[in-house]
Amino acid sequence: MKNLNRVHLNGLRALEAAGRLGTLQRTADELGVSPGAVSQQIIKAERQLGATIFERTPRGLAPTRSGSALLARLSAGFRELDKAVELASGQTEATLTISVAPVFASKWLVPRLARFRKLHPDIRVRIDASTELIDPDRSDVDLGIRVGTGNWPRVKKEFLLPQEVFPVCAPELALLLKEPADLANVPIVRDANSNLSWDLWLKPFGLSETMLAAGDSFTDAALCLDAAITGQGVMLAWQTLAFDALASGLVVAPFRERFHSGFGYFLITSATQSEPRKISKFRDWLKAEIAASEERLAR
Amino acid sequence: MKNLNRVHLNGLRALEAAGRLGTLQRTADELGVSPGAVSQQIIKAERQLGATIFERTPRGLAPTRSGSALLARLSAGFRELDKAVELASGQTEATLTISVAPVFASKWLVPRLARFRKLHPDIRVRIDASTELIDPDRSDVDLGIRVGTGNWPRVKKEFLLPQEVFPVCAPELALLLKEPADLANVPIVRDANSNLSWDLWLKPFGLSETMLAAGDSFTDAALCLDAAITGQGVMLAWQTLAFDALASGLVVAPFRERFHSGFGYFLITSATQSEPRKISKFRDWLKAEIAASEERLAR
DNA sequence: GTTCTTCATATAGTTTTTCTATATCGTCGT
DNA sequence: ACGACGATATAGAAAAACTATATGAAGAAC
Numbered sequence: 001m002k003n004l005n006r007v008h009l010n011g012l013r014a015l016e017a018a019g020r021l022g023t024l025q026r027t028a029d030e031l032g033v034s035p036g037a038v039s040q041q042i043i044k045a046e047r048q049l050g051a052t053i054f055e056r057t058p059r060g061l062a063p064t065r066s067g068s069a070l071l072a073r074l075s076a077g078f079r080e081l082d083k084a085v086e087l088a089s090g091q092t093e094a095t096l097t098i099s100v101a102p103v104f105a106s107k108w109l110v111p112r113l114a115r116f117r118k119l120h121p122d123i124r125v126r127i128d129a130s131t132e133l134i135d136p137d138r139s140d141v142d143l144g145i146r147v148g149t150g151n152w153p154r155v156k157k158e159f160l161l162p163q164e165v166f167p168v169c170a171p172e173l174a175l176l177l178k179e180p181a182d183l184a185n186v187p188i189v190r191d192a193n194s195n196l197s198w199d200l201w202l203k204p205f206g207l208s209e210t211m212l213a214a215g216d217s218f219t220d221a222a223l224c225l226d227a228a229i230t231g232q233g234v235m236l237a238w239q240t241l242a243f244d245a246l247a248s249g250l251v252v253a254p255f256r257e258r259f260h261s262g263f264g265y266f267l268i269t270s271a272t273q274s275e276p277r278k279i280s281k282f283r284d285w286l287k288a289e290i291a292a293s294e295e296r297l298a299r
Numbered sequence: 300m301k302n303l304n305r306v307h308l309n310g311l312r313a314l315e316a317a318g319r320l321g322t323l324q325r326t327a328d329e330l331g332v333s334p335g336a337v338s339q340q341i342i343k344a345e346r347q348l349g350a351t352i353f354e355r356t357p358r359g360l361a362p363t364r365s366g367s368a369l370l371a372r373l374s375a376g377f378r379e380l381d382k383a384v385e386l387a388s389g390q391t392e393a394t395l396t397i398s399v400a401p402v403f404a405s406k407w408l409v410p411r412l413a414r415f416r417k418l419h420p421d422i423r424v425r426i427d428a429s430t431e432l433i434d435p436d437r438s439d440v441d442l443g444i445r446v447g448t449g450n451w452p453r454v455k456k457e458f459l460l461p462q463e464v465f466p467v468c469a470p471e472l473a474l475l476l477k478e479p480a481d482l483a484n485v486p487i488v489r490d491a492n493s494n495l496s497w498d499l500w501l502k503p504f505g506l507s508e509t510m511l512a513a514g515d516s517f518t519d520a521a522l523c524l525d526a527a528i529t530g531q532g533v534m535l536a537w538q539t540l541a542f543d544a545l546a547s548g549l550v551v552a553p554f555r556e557r558f559h560s561g562f563g564y565f566l567i568t569s570a571t572q573s574e575p576r577k578i579s580k581f582r583d584w585l586k587a588e589i590a591a592s593e594e595r596l597a598r
Numbered sequence: 599g600t601t602c603t604t605c606a607t608a609t610a611g612t613t614t615t616t617c618t619a620t621a622t623c624g625t626c627g628t
Numbered sequence: 629a630c631g632a633c634g635a636t637a638t639a640g641a642a643a644a645a646c647t648a649t650a651t652g653a654a655g656a657a658c
Contacts (some may be wrong), residue, residue, distance in 0.1 A: 003384040009308040051391040058654040064439035070387040077379030084372030092350040140363035173521040359624040
């Protein structure tokens, strides 16, 4: 691209526009400057190119024979750039990029997105499923939903709901569970990567994780849930993970008690950038969905 | 193209180069500025776009997901511009555009151009055949060859040869012409648009145009010559027009006397622009060809 | 033919942008 | 821990671009 170093880009743009529009006045209008400025740009660009691109007629600028070839190519190039800018800025306005953990995305968010889409057809949602904590100031992500203690620097945090844990299992298995101590007699499926402990839920009943039987172990909470659904054991679940499975009866919660895991769901946005409409709309919708979920779960 | 008004072009170029090269240092090298300048350009462009194009990693700049789409388009656009500039300046270096009168072009210049081409294969010649006087500063014409008194403002003029007139006709007709007065007894073909008068040639012999017979008239000197070749009459010709026809024996000059028409051939170039190599090469060749023609004609 | 309008351009001064140079901070590899 | 590399902030300097005005040239209108 070294050829471009010899000619100033604004000059090329002036050439292109003047070739298309024919007079300095119209060119100046399109570029948003005075005609004199355009004249200077064109003259300078012609000098840098070492070629005369326009003949000056009493009615404006007429491309020379060899100038026409240049102008055609310049037009093609600038059209491409224009389209690039249009798409890029149009996209940032209309596309909401959300960073969420894969499990939350697949088990809770994605199944509900269709409703958001219906509510705001002009906003395109792009889900960036990853476990890394992202900085909305240093990526193209508009907002994140993360589980944790809320101890993240340099971002704006908004508490959504406390994570509460409770056992779930297939309905057949639930028949064996009259009281918490019965958990010792059924298989347990575990998420090997989870930082949640059964003690969180057992302690209030005076029980401990050591009494539980061994069982299958998975590297992902979603896989655990699938195992629980097929009756392979009881899992320690939480609201957003289990809600849809509970609602459709694939699993049941044999005990009503839910206990705080110590973590919470937070909405993460930029601490510095002003908030566009698409973000506030999503926040509103998200809170309403959470409230609706919680309400149904509490019944 | 109004989208381009919202983003400064140098910023887009910085984005494109950084996306391709990965670090500020390399980008700065390509653009010929300091890394700090590039950093500012990129940040500014991102703000104008309202989008984050790069994630800053410890190893440089990595395009975001949505940034990649933009960068791909920007690259395409700038490649096009780069090619445009390359071709335009390459062309001006390698293409010599010459403005000449159609008659001179067809009867003298074009038949000799093959030799110039052989001498300088790297220089492409483009002939712009027109009768209008061209200003090399206001068109893409590099040089002109014009007949006149040399009284043209704002251009550099270089005398090539005096225009000298003399009668030519088909060999059969020449048998009837022993002395100038015999011209009264043969048909005369005239160029209706010419500003040359038979008196120019007749006066020195004490003769006058009134004694000449009427004959066919044409709107173009080349057509007159064709008529003379086919024996339709005698025409008042000049060196560059008749040379090739004389050399091949299609016409003859029944009298050796040649008289100055008062006009001359001039090489016209820009008075202000510095002269590129292609022009000086053409001048050298042109003078040599003229000398060779004159020498053969004098024999 | 004269006047008017429509163009482009020259010039000078101002405003704006861009650039450099330096310092700082973060991350990685040794 | 230390050095290397990379991005950014900042302030001052340099360069570029812009405005406003005047000028000249060429058609168009009366």
